[in-house]
Amino acid sequence: MSGIDQPTPRRASIGAKRSPASEAAILAAARAVLAEGGYAGFSIDAVSRRAGAGKPTIYRWWKTRADLLMDVYDAEKASMLTQPMTGDLTGDLVAYTEGLWDFWSATPSGRTFRALIAEAQSNSAALDALRLKFLPKRTLHLSKLFTAAAGRGEIAESEIETRLALYIGFNWYYVLTDRLDEGRAAIPAAMSLIAAPASR
Amino acid sequence: MSGIDQPTPRRASIGAKRSPASEAAILAAARAVLAEGGYAGFSIDAVSRRAGAGKPTIYRWWKTRADLLMDVYDAEKASMLTQPMTGDLTGDLVAYTEGLWDFWSATPSGRTFRALIAEAQSNSAALDALRLKFLPKRTLHLSKLFTAAAGRGEIAESEIETRLALYIGFNWYYVLTDRLDEGRAAIPAAMSLIAAPASR
Amino acid sequence: MSGIDQPTPRRASIGAKRSPASEAAILAAARAVLAEGGYAGFSIDAVSRRAGAGKPTIYRWWKTRADLLMDVYDAEKASMLTQPMTGDLTGDLVAYTEGLWDFWSATPSGRTFRALIAEAQSNSAALDALRLKFLPKRTLHLSKLFTAAAGRGEIAESEIETRLALYIGFNWYYVLTDRLDEGRAAIPAAMSLIAAPASR
Amino acid sequence: MSGIDQPTPRRASIGAKRSPASEAAILAAARAVLAEGGYAGFSIDAVSRRAGAGKPTIYRWWKTRADLLMDVYDAEKASMLTQPMTGDLTGDLVAYTEGLWDFWSATPSGRTFRALIAEAQSNSAALDALRLKFLPKRTLHLSKLFTAAAGRGEIAESEIETRLALYIGFNWYYVLTDRLDEGRAAIPAAMSLIAAPASR
DNA sequence: TCGTAATCGAGACGGTACGTCGTGTCTTGCC
DNA sequence: GGCAAGACACGACGTACCGTCTCGATTACGA
Numbered sequence: 001m002s003g004i005d006q007p008t009p010r011r012a013s014i015g016a017k018r019s020p021a022s023e024a025a026i027l028a029a030a031r032a033v034l035a036e037g038g039y040a041g042f043s044i045d046a047v048s049r050r051a052g053a054g055k056p057t058i059y060r061w062w063k064t065r066a067d068l069l070m071d072v073y074d075a076e077k078a079s080m081l082t083q084p085m086t087g088d089l090t091g092d093l094v095a096y097t098e099g100l101w102d103f104w105s106a107t108p109s110g111r112t113f114r115a116l117i118a119e120a121q122s123n124s125a126a127l128d129a130l131r132l133k134f135l136p137k138r139t140l141h142l143s144k145l146f147t148a149a150a151g152r153g154e155i156a157e158s159e160i161e162t163r164l165a166l167y168i169g170f171n172w173y174y175v176l177t178d179r180l181d182e183g184r185a186a187i188p189a190a191m192s193l194i195a196a197p198a199s200r
Numbered sequence: 201m202s203g204i205d206q207p208t209p210r211r212a213s214i215g216a217k218r219s220p221a222s223e224a225a226i227l228a229a230a231r232a233v234l235a236e237g238g239y240a241g242f243s244i245d246a247v248s249r250r251a252g253a254g255k256p257t258i259y260r261w262w263k264t265r266a267d268l269l270m271d272v273y274d275a276e277k278a279s280m281l282t283q284p285m286t287g288d289l290t291g292d293l294v295a296y297t298e299g300l301w302d303f304w305s306a307t308p309s310g311r312t313f314r315a316l317i318a319e320a321q322s323n324s325a326a327l328d329a330l331r332l333k334f335l336p337k338r339t340l341h342l343s344k345l346f347t348a349a350a351g352r353g354e355i356a357e358s359e360i361e362t363r364l365a366l367y368i369g370f371n372w373y374y375v376l377t378d379r380l381d382e383g384r385a386a387i388p389a390a391m392s393l394i395a396a397p398a399s400r
Numbered sequence: 401m402s403g404i405d406q407p408t409p410r411r412a413s414i415g416a417k418r419s420p421a422s423e424a425a426i427l428a429a430a431r432a433v434l435a436e437g438g439y440a441g442f443s444i445d446a447v448s449r450r451a452g453a454g455k456p457t458i459y460r461w462w463k464t465r466a467d468l469l470m471d472v473y474d475a476e477k478a479s480m481l482t483q484p485m486t487g488d489l490t491g492d493l494v495a496y497t498e499g500l501w502d503f504w505s506a507t508p509s510g511r512t513f514r515a516l517i518a519e520a521q522s523n524s525a526a527l528d529a530l531r532l533k534f535l536p537k538r539t540l541h542l543s544k545l546f547t548a549a550a551g552r553g554e555i556a557e558s559e560i561e562t563r564l565a566l567y568i569g570f571n572w573y574y575v576l577t578d579r580l581d582e583g584r585a586a587i588p589a590a591m592s593l594i595a596a597p598a599s600r
Numbered sequence: 601m602s603g604i605d606q607p608t609p610r611r612a613s614i615g616a617k618r619s620p621a622s623e624a625a626i627l628a629a630a631r632a633v634l635a636e637g638g639y640a641g642f643s644i645d646a647v648s649r650r651a652g653a654g655k656p657t658i659y660r661w662w663k664t665r666a667d668l669l670m671d672v673y674d675a676e677k678a679s680m681l682t683q684p685m686t687g688d689l690t691g692d693l694v695a696y697t698e699g700l701w702d703f704w705s706a707t708p709s710g711r712t713f714r715a716l717i718a719e720a721q722s723n724s725a726a727l728d729a730l731r732l733k734f735l736p737k738r739t740l741h742l743s744k745l746f747t748a749a750a751g752r753g754e755i756a757e758s759e760i761e762t763r764l765a766l767y768i769g770f771n772w773y774y775v776l777t778d779r780l781d782e783g784r785a786a787i788p789a790a791m792s793l794i795a796a797p798a799s800r
Numbered sequence: 801t802c803g804t805a806a807t808c809g810a811g812a813c814g815g816t817a818c819g820t821c822g823t824g825t826c827t828t829g830c831c
Numbered sequence: 832g833g834c835a836a837g838a839c840a841c842g843a844c845g846t847a848c849c850g851t852c853t854c855g856a857t858t859a860c861g862a
Contacts, residue, residue, distance in 0.1 A: 015805095015808095017806075043848055044849075045848055048809095054808065056810095056850095118321035120376070121376065122238065159389050168373050169369025170369040174369075176320070193393055212839055213828095214838075215829080215836085216829090217837080222839070243816080245817055248840095255818090414813085415810085416853075417853090438721070439722040456848095460813095521714045521718035530777070565773050568769070573772055593759075596796050614833075643822055645822055656824090
């Protein structure tokens with residue numbers, strides 16, 4: 001996917017507006033750099049070199065590294081994920097999670113995600129972006145699943161936040177330790193606990 | 201704590217062996233640097249300057265930044281944490297977690313921990329150290345709690361790993377988003393789910 | 401000369417081309433460092449600090465320390481030397497040499513020259529630069545003097561090289577032992593021998 | 601010659617006096633280091649490692665790098681040079697010079713000599729040692745040759761110093777530019793000029 | 801119709817940090 | 832007191848990135 005890797009014969013300005021060609025080239029370069037070197041190799045200089053783009057062009061459109069990382073992640077995601085909603089919370093969570101982990105493993109998105117979290121540890125703007133922009137959008141379907149289950153009376157409304165935190169944390173733990181393959185078998189049991197009906 | 205911050209009148213070598221004074225000064229400086237600047241300000245140069253130590257001295261004893269971070273974390277931890285084991289898994293987990301979050305908030309250890317995870321995203325040696333050295337030691341008491349509960353028949357033996365992952369992930373999620381205070385209220389409910397008895 | 405020593409309020413880039421202001425500041429700083437500390441104090445770090453310039457800027461334009469030293473020497477030289485050519489070889493050599501020694505003593509150029517020769521002893525690129533770039537340019541006028549004398553039949557054509565070597569060596573001996581003042585009186589006799597007519 | 605390169609099975613102290621074995625090992629190591637890396641590779645650390653000697657042992661007996669270099673040079677020299685004195689000044693100078701250049705080329709002494717001069721450019725103690733200890737000893741025979749010629753009335757007494765400077769400079773020029781082979785053919789003509797009889 | 805303005809690539813700028821090497825000094829523990 | 836060993840504080844090495852700046856070119860748009 002994303003065959004956008006042309007040798008870039010110098011993209012001149014197209015006037016006083018953002019160049020889609022440059023944007024695409026920069027995102028593709030960032031993706032490639034992350035795929036090859038992970039967070040360690042991810043630098044604006046490297047992306048700029050690879051994209052044949054000027055550094056100011058990158059800084060103009062992405063104020064922080066985190067913004068660029070999020071766009072790379074979004075460009076990849078684009079509809080790839082199944083969003084099951086069968087009414088079986090545990091099953092839906094399992095299906096969603098397995099799809100997510102496939103996505104993280106099959107594309108550079110796992111590395112992108114790890115880079116984003118790392119970035120958020122040294123840059124408070126990145127942390128804010130992660131909390132306010134990235135996570136809410138990414139967990140939207142999950143919120144719906146939990147909300148629907150609460151609507152059905154399976155779980156308490158007040159615990160949605162907590163269960164979501166457990167869900168996110170479970171995923172983070174495995175992706176941040178680069179152990180998605182080892183953790184795969186644990187998904188069903190974990191989802192079962194996260195989706196466990198209110199006990200009384 | 202750690203009143204070791206004297207102006208260091210040049211610590212000479214004490215012979216062909218490691219100088220405890222230098223080691224202490226470096227750890228104290230690293231702690232201070234993390235406390236003030238977090239992962240963003242944490243550089244070997246900064247630690248070296250602050251400690252009045254030569255960079256080679258740091259590199260001689262800590263091969264990677266992660267090694268230094270882990271030692272800073274350990275130096276702080278030193279017995280501060282309560283390790284409850286009452287037989288009530290949920291209660292023990294709640295008590296342990298609240299102690300941990302206090303520890304993370306009251307000392308620079310929360311920042312140190314975040315730095316360590318960030319470091320592990322760009323350095324595979326750091327990731328290995330995190331997985332093989334740091335985490336097992338840090339989660340030892342938790343393992344015991346789960347194992348004991350399994351012994352009592354409350355949870356399945358096969359789910360210990362999974363429940364531990366849920367536990368760790370829950371903590372990581374809140375510390376990595378720098379939201380320990382917001383998540384505090386969710387601890388009991390989360391622990392309750394993590395410690396939920398096998399359903400059948 | 402060279403009143404360029406302003407406190408340098410951060411020279412920004414002037415585009416994708418070399419900044420004359422930075423170049424001048426670096427050369428002036430190098431000159432000052434050599435004047436104060438000689439070869440012992442001459443480090444790229446010291447020049448960088450003094451110039452308020454980044455180390456990469458220095459390395460970008462001067463690939464070796466020798467290149468920088470030669471430019472410092474050239475910047476100073478700039479027309480200061482008399483280049484007598486009266487037809488009296490001995491007299492011309494004496495006049496030229498005295499001018500050269502004045503120049504070496506009155507400016508940091510003597511130290512620069514010594515640094516350059518020292519540098520050439522540990523760096524083969526520097527040695528090559530000294531042999532192929534620096535010396536030929538610096539001895540051009542001397543070559544002309546000897547060639548003219550050979551044209552007049554005063555010395556053998558085949559001995560030009562040898563007499564030049566004797567001339568250069570004589571100067572090197574005194575400057576490298578930092579004894580220009582002690583050797584001054586010997587200049588006329590030495591030049592007389594170097595310019596001695598072919599005996600048969 | 602100098603097969604002193606044993607693997608050094610830890611030379612313990614031989615009591616409160618200098619150990620000849622250590623001294624020999626250090627000189628041999630310094631010789632080897634100079635032979636392999638020239639002045640660029642010559643460091644007290646390198647010599648210490650190679651000799652299996654402690655750095656303090658080197659600093660105890662050789663106060664400056666120059667002292668060590670001079671001892672390495674002396675250890676090599678040891679009687680190798682012919683010291684002709686036939687009464688023919690030019691011929692004696694030619695013979696002596698050719699022997700010297702052979703010596704410089706066949707042993708690491710050429711490199712040692714170059715290192716010594718380089719060292720003298722950054723260290724004033726080294727320069728003093730070069731001027732007051734090394735050169736007078738090394739040029740003793742040459743002084744005798746010139747003095748004898750002056751005694752025979754061939755050259756003026758007052759010019760001995762000058763002619764010696766011309767002689768030394770000629771040698772320095774070729775050795776410091778690492779061009780002994782290229783300059784060899786010029787030796788007779790140069791010596792002839794240096795030894796030229798007082799013209800009137 | 802044409803200037804103005806914003807974009808593009810390029811790459812230099814002052815900095816900071818990297819991880820390594822060498823300096824000269826100091827101590828230890830053996831001889 | 833000499834010795835090997837090696838740690839110490841210091842500071843230079845040459846390189847990578849940072850985020851900012853200026854350039855000269857290209858093009859769209861509003862006066």
